[in-house]
Amino acid sequence: MKIAIIGATGYGGAELIRILNMHPEVSIHSIHSSSQQNKPIHESYPHLESITEQVLQEIDAEKIARQVDLVFTATPSGISSKLVPELLNNGLKVIDLSGDYRIKNPTVYKEWYKKQPVDAYWLHEAVYGLTEWMDEDLTEIKFISNPGCYPTAALLGLAPLVKNQLIDTNSIIIDAKSGVTGAGRNATPTTHYPEMNDNLKIYKVNEHQHIPEIEQVLSEWNAEVGPITFSTHLVPMTRGIMATMYADLTKEIKYEQLFQLYQESYQDAYFVRIKEQGMFPCTKEVYGSNFCDISLAYDKRTNRVMVVSVIDNLMKGAAGQAVQNLNKLLGIAEQSGLDFVPVYP
Numbered sequence: 599m600k601i602a603i604i605g606a607t608g609y610g611g612a613e614l615i616r617i618l619n620m621h622p623e624v625s626i627h628s629i630h631s632s633s634q635q636n637k638p639i640h641e642s643y644p645h646l647e648s649i650t651e652q653v654l655q656e657i658d659a660e661k662i663a664r665q666v667d668l669v670f671t672a673t674p675s676g677i678s679s680k681l682v683p684e685l686l687n688n689g690l691k692v693i694d695l696s697g698d699y700r701i702k703n704p705t706v707y708k709e710w711y712k713k714q715p716v717d718a719y720w721l722h723e724a725v726y727g728l729t730e731w732m733d734e735d736l737t738e739i740k741f742i743s744n745p746g747c748y749p750t751a752a753l754l755g756l757a758p759l760v761k762n763q764l765i766d767t768n769s770i771i772i773d774a775k776s777g778v779t780g781a782g783r784n785a786t787p788t789t790h791y792p793e794m795n796d797n798l799k800i801y802k803v804n805e806h807q808h809i810p811e812i813e814q815v816l817s818e819w820n821a822e823v824g825p826i827t828f829s830t831h832l833v834p835m836t837r838g839i840m841a842t843m844y845a846d847l848t849k850e851i852k853y854e855q856l857f858q859l860y861q862e863s864y865q866d867a868y869f870v871r872i873k874e875q876g877m878f879p880c881t882k883e884v885y886g887s888n889f890c891d892i893s894l895a896y897d898k899r900t901n902r903v904m905v906v907s908v909i910d911n912l913m914k915g916a917a918g919q920a921v922q923n924l925n926k927l928l929g930i931a932e933q934s935g936l937d938f939v940p941v942y943p
């Protein structure tokens with residue numbers, strides 16, 4: 599399949615180039631930028647020099663549609679909302695990495711993103727791409743909205759508990775931490791080195807735009823789920839997300855039963871690895887890979903369960919999951935082009 603990448607100069611776009619270059623069924627026909635046209639991508643990303651000589655091109659939906667079958671839009675929220683309808687109207691398939699098509703209620707999107715929502719028609723067209731929990735036959739799908747990075751880690755960690763009504767749905771607390779690439783390539787006063795190095799920051803308290811995304815999916819799984827508590831922290835590391843989640847169990851249940859439930863829930867999920875008791879995952883064990891590693895603990899004193907879920911935000915949290923979704927769309931093995939060992943240490 600021939601594909602194009604818009605937003606190729608960003609971290610998500612560069613990661614798409616890296617992994618799609620190794621994909622057996624895909625060729626990257628063109629890469630696009632709104633600000634760096636006619637420049638070779640390796641000027642922005644020297645690590646790509648030997649694998650591509652491609653030059654960044656303008657964003658012209660009609661022209662792209664004549665040349666490729668599918669476009670990845672690794673563009674900011676508020677930009678994808680304008681770009682994607684144009685691409686779809688030209689007959690292209692699209693996998694969008696932004697937050698513009700994840701929230702199904704336009705009023706909720708506007709409240710949390712502080713941006714103009716897209717027309718409800720396009721929200722309806724978008725299939726939410728949390729790959730492990732998608733029921734649709736994706737080979738017929740034209741448009742996938744890739745999940746947010748934090749929601750991916752949190753939802754994969756909570757799914758078995760919520761779907762099986764094992765927790766008090768009003769007791770969910772998600773305490774999440776992210777590496778700085780989660781904020782994109784442009785430095786800001788919050789993310790540049792002297793501010794971030796040797797520092798730990800909590801941010802967007804009770805205001806994070808991923809709150810409604812997580813609540814939307816949890817309540818699709820279990821209608822009783824109410825508002826969640828979700829806190830986000832910036833950690834002085836490049837990649838990685840750890841979501842530590844707590845909830846009250848509705849009945850007494852042994853650790854072994856919980857562990858078995860998680861193993862069964864993810865027995866066919868190549869990229870979700872359930873760790874043995876006491877083997878809590880760390881972000882480095884998934885670094886540069888599409889894996890999500892999950893561990894559980896049960897505190898019998900409080901009857902509370904704790905779930906720890908780690909991903910690489912640029913991979914399973916963005917480009918990796920987008921390629922996993924492409925594989926579903928192509929009807930090929932979900933690990934095609936993604937089957938590599940994490941970088942360690």
Ligand SMILES: NC(=O)C1=CN([C@@H]2O[C@H](COP(=O)(O)OP(=O)(O)OC[C@H]3O[C@@H](n4cnc5c(N)ncnc54)[C@H](OP(=O)(O)O)[C@@H]3O)[C@@H](O)[C@H]2O)C=CC1
Pocket residue numbers: 604605606607608609610611630631632633634657672673674675677695696697745746747779780781782783784911912915916
């Ligand atoms: N970083 C992460 O961990 C994750 C990111 N995401 C989402 O993925 C998307 C990309 O994120 P990320 O790569 O980190 O962001 P970056 O800020 O690193 O890159 C954003 C890209 O968007 C392009 N862009 C900016 N303005 C426009 C415009 N007006 N028209 C077209 N393109 C534009 C920029 O390229 P240029 O200026 O050259 O056009 C740049 O390539 C975002 O929606 C983000 O929220 C989702 C999950 C995780």
Ligand SMILES: CC(=O)N[C@@H](CCC(=O)OP(=O)(O)O)C(=O)O
Pocket residue numbers: 675695696697698745746747776777778779780781807808830832
């Ligand atoms: C570390 C960091 O700043 N992370 C970003 C993730 C943003 C993102 O991925 O945005 P959408 O999913 O909404 O498009 C944040 O917390 O806002």
